[in-house]
Amino acid sequence: MTKESEAPRVDKGSSTATWHADEQLLARYVQGDLHGALARSLEAHLPDCPQCRNGLAGLLNAARLAHNRRVVLTSASLPPPGWPERMLSAVGLPDHLARLLVLTPSLRRSWLLATVLVLGVAVGTAQVLSPLSGVRGAAVFGLTAGSAMRLLPFLVVVPLLPLAGVAAAFSRRLDPMHDLAVAAPMSGVRLFFLRAGAVLVTSLVPALFAALLLPGPSWLPAVLLLPTSAVSVMTLAASTALDPAVAAVGAGACWLALVCGLGVALGSPAVAFGYLGQIVAGIILVVGAGVLVARRGQLELGWAR
Amino acid sequence: MKRPSAPRPLADKGDGTAHDVGPPCVVRVAGLSRRYGATVALDRVDLCLSPGVTGLLGPNGAGKTTLLSILATVASPDAGHCSVLGFDPEHTAERVEIRRRLGFLPQELGYHRHFKVAEFLDYMAILKEILDRGQRRAEVARVLALADLEAVAGKRIRSLSGGTRRRVGIAQALLGQPELLVLDEPTAGLDPELRLRFRELLSSLPGSPAVVLSTHQVDDVAAVCQHVVVLLAGQVRFTGSPTELAFLAEGRVWVADERDPAAELAWRGADGRWRHIGENRSGRMEPVAPTVEDGYLCLAGRNAVGGDDGAHEPGSRGAR
Numbered sequence: 001m002t003k004e005s006e007a008p009r010v011d012k013g014s015s016t017a018t019w020h021a022d023e024q025l026l027a028r029y030v031q032g033d034l035h036g037a038l039a040r041s042l043e044a045h046l047p048d049c050p051q052c053r054n055g056l057a058g059l060l061n062a063a064r065l066a067h068n069r070r071v072v073l074t075s076a077s078l079p080p081p082g083w084p085e086r087m088l089s090a091v092g093l094p095d096h097l098a099r100l101l102v103l104t105p106s107l108r109r110s111w112l113l114a115t116v117l118v119l120g121v122a123v124g125t126a127q128v129l130s131p132l133s134g135v136r137g138a139a140v141f142g143l144t145a146g147s148a149m150r151l152l153p154f155l156v157v158v159p160l161l162p163l164a165g166v167a168a169a170f171s172r173r174l175d176p177m178h179d180l181a182v183a184a185p186m187s188g189v190r191l192f193f194l195r196a197g198a199v200l201v202t203s204l205v206p207a208l209f210a211a212l213l214l215p216g217p218s219w220l221p222a223v224l225l226l227p228t229s230a231v232s233v234m235t236l237a238a239s240t241a242l243d244p245a246v247a248a249v250g251a252g253a254c255w256l257a258l259v260c261g262l263g264v265a266l267g268s269p270a271v272a273f274g275y276l277g278q279i280v281a282g283i284i285l286v287v288g289a290g291v292l293v294a295r296r297g298q299l300e301l302g303w304a305r
Numbered sequence: 306m307k308r309p310s311a312p313r314p315l316a317d318k319g320d321g322t323a324h325d326v327g328p329p330c331v332v333r334v335a336g337l338s339r340r341y342g343a344t345v346a347l348d349r350v351d352l353c354l355s356p357g358v359t360g361l362l363g364p365n366g367a368g369k370t371t372l373l374s375i376l377a378t379v380a381s382p383d384a385g386h387c388s389v390l391g392f393d394p395e396h397t398a399e400r401v402e403i404r405r406r407l408g409f410l411p412q413e414l415g416y417h418r419h420f421k422v423a424e425f426l427d428y429m430a431i432l433k434e435i436l437d438r439g440q441r442r443a444e445v446a447r448v449l450a451l452a453d454l455e456a457v458a459g460k461r462i463r464s465l466s467g468g469t470r471r472r473v474g475i476a477q478a479l480l481g482q483p484e485l486l487v488l489d490e491p492t493a494g495l496d497p498e499l500r501l502r503f504r505e506l507l508s509s510l511p512g513s514p515a516v517v518l519s520t521h522q523v524d525d526v527a528a529v530c531q532h533v534v535v536l537l538a539g540q541v542r543f544t545g546s547p548t549e550l551a552f553l554a555e556g557r558v559w560v561a562d563e564r565d566p567a568a569e570l571a572w573r574g575a576d577g578r579w580r581h582i583g584e585n586r587s588g589r590m591e592p593v594a595p596t597v598e599d600g601y602l603c604l605a606g607r608n609a610v611g612g613d614d615g616a617h618e619p620g621s622r623g624a625r
Contacts, residue, residue, distance in 0.1 A: 099428060178415065180415060183411075184429070186431065186434055
C-alpha cells in the first residue's frame with residue numbers, strides 16, 4: 001500500500017505553479033493508489049495547474065485504453081458458447097445461468113449418451129418381449145399384468161435415471177472443481193437447485209419421449225411422471241441431511257423395494273403405477289417438496305457432508 | 306541479529322488458550338479437531354491470526370491442508386469452534402458471507418479438461434457471484450494481468466506447465482478482491498523467478514487482504530510473512546514472527562570444518578563448512594546467527610527426517 005507520508009515529486013516547470021506532479025504520481029492518482037494528504041494536496045493543486053491537468057488527461061486515456069484493451073483481449077480469449085448454451089440463452093436464460101447449467105457434471109455428453117442408451121435398452125426389451133400370458137394380477141388403467149411385466153425394465157429404470165444424475169451432479173469424484181465450487185458463494189442452494197433442475201429435465205424429457213415408443217398404451221408417459229417426480233423430490237429432500245449420493249441410493253432402494261414389493265404382494269408391478277401408486281407418489285411428492293422448502297438452507301455442496 | 310524480547314513458541318496442549326499472533330483476529334479457532342478415520346489431522350488447535358500475511362509451516366501430514374480447508378469452509382471440524390472474518394462457518398448464512406469475502410487456492414487445482422485459462426476464470430467469477438458479463442470480463446482481465454497470465458489466456462489449462470497452472474490458481478483466488486486469501490502451497494512448482502513474482506504480487510495486492518498460506522519453502526515465509534504458525538502432528542507448536550522463529554535456534558546453530566557425529570542435524574553449506582543444529586557437544590564448533598529455517602528445523606527437524614515426535618522438544622533457550 002502507498003505510504004501517505006511520501007512527499008510528492010516536484011518537477012520545476014515553466015508554469016506559474018510552484019510545483020508539478022510527475023507522471024508517476026499522476027499515474028498512481030489515476031489508478032486510485034493515492035490516498036490521504038497526498039491525494040488531497042494533488043486535488044487542491046490541479047484546478048490551478050493546466051500542465052498537471054494535461055498530464056492527468058493523457059494518463060486517464062492511456063489507463064482506460066489499457067483497461068479496455070485488456071478486456072477486449074480477455075473476451076477474445078473466451079471460446080464461443082456451444083449449442084446447448086446458445087439454446088439456453090435463446091430461451092431467455094441469463095448467460096451466467098446457461099454457463100452454470102452446461103457445466104453440471106452429470107450433463108456431459110457421455111452422461112447424456114448413457115441415459116439414451118439405458119432408455120434404448122429398456123424400450124428394446126419391451127419391444128422384443130411378447131406379453132407374458134402366464135402372469136395373473138390386477139390390470140391397471142387397462143394395462144394387464146402380463147403387459148406390465150414386459151414393460152417392467154422401463155418402468156423401474158425411468159425413476160432411477162434422475163437419481164443417478166443427482167448423485168453425479170454433486171459428486172466430488174465427477175466434479176473436478178468441487179472444492180473450488182464449495183468455497184464460492186454460489187455453491188449454496190442456488191447452485192444445488194440449478195444442477196438438480198438441469199438433471200431432472202435432461203432425464204425426464206428423454207424418458208417421456210422413450211415411453212411413447214413403447215408398445216403399451218399412449219398414456220404411459222403420464223403415469224410415469226408422478227412416481228418419477230416423487231422419487232426425485234424425495235432424494236433432494238433427503239439431501240438436506242445426507243450426502244446427495246447416499247440420498248439417491250436410499251431413494252432408489254426404496255423405489256425398487258416398493259415396485260417389487262407391490263408386484264409380489266398384489267401380483268403385478270403395474271400396481272405401483274395404478275391409482276394407489278399415484279396417490280402414494282402424490283403424498284411423497286407433497287411431503288418431499290415441503291421438507292425441501294423448509295430445509296432449503298441446508299442444500300449445498302461440501303461443508304458438513 | 307536483533308534479539309526479540311518475547312518469543313511465543315509452542316502450543317500448550319489443550320488448555321483452550323488461543324495463541325495470539327497479535328490482535329485483532331481475522332481468523333480465530335479454538336479446540337479445533339479433525340480426524341480422517343484413525344488419523345488425527347488436527348488435534349485441539351487454538352489460533353488467532355492477525356491481518357497481514359501468515360505462513361503455515363509444517364511437514365507433510367502435519368494438518369496444514371486440513372486447517373486451510375476448514376478456514377475455506379470446504380471441510381468442517383469434528384470438534385471445536387472457528388470464526389473467519391467474524392463469521393461462524395457452522396451457520397449457513399454466515400458461511401456464505403465468508404465465501405463472499407474469500408479467495409481459496411486448494412492444494413490441487415481442479416478444472417474441466419477442456420477449460421481454457423480465461424474460460425476457467427470466467428466460470429470461477431460466476432461462482433463468485435460476479436454475474437454481469439461486462440464486470441466479469443473486466444475482473445478476469447484484471448486478475449490475468451495481476452498474475453501475468455495475459456499471454457496464455459486463450460490456452461488450455463492442461464497444456465500449461467505446473468508453475469503456470471499454479472498461477473492460474475492464484476489468479477482465480479484473487480477474483481472479486483477478497484478480504485481473506487487462503488492459499489494452500491501457492492509456490493509449489495514455481496521456479497525462483499516466479500516465486501519472486503508471487504512475493505511481489507502478494508505485497509502489492511489492492512486492499513491488502515489478510516493472507517494465510519501454507520508452504521514448504523521456509524524462505525518464502527521469511528520473505529513475505531509477518532506471522533508464522535508451525536504445525537506438527539496436528540498441533541500448533543509455534544506462533545510468532547519469522548524473527549521469533551529464527552530466535553528459537555539462537556545458540557543452537559554451529560559451523561565446523563568437520564561433521565560432528567553427535568549432531569542432531571548437519572549439512573555442508575556452499576562454503577564447504579558443516580552447519581550443525583543442536584547442542585555443541587564436541588565444543589569445537591563456532592556459533593553462528595540462526596536463520597528462520599534453522600528455527601523451523603529446531604522445531605521440526607526430526608519430523609522432517611523421520612524421527613519420533615517426542616524426541617525433539619525445542620531447547621530451553623528461547624523456547625519457552
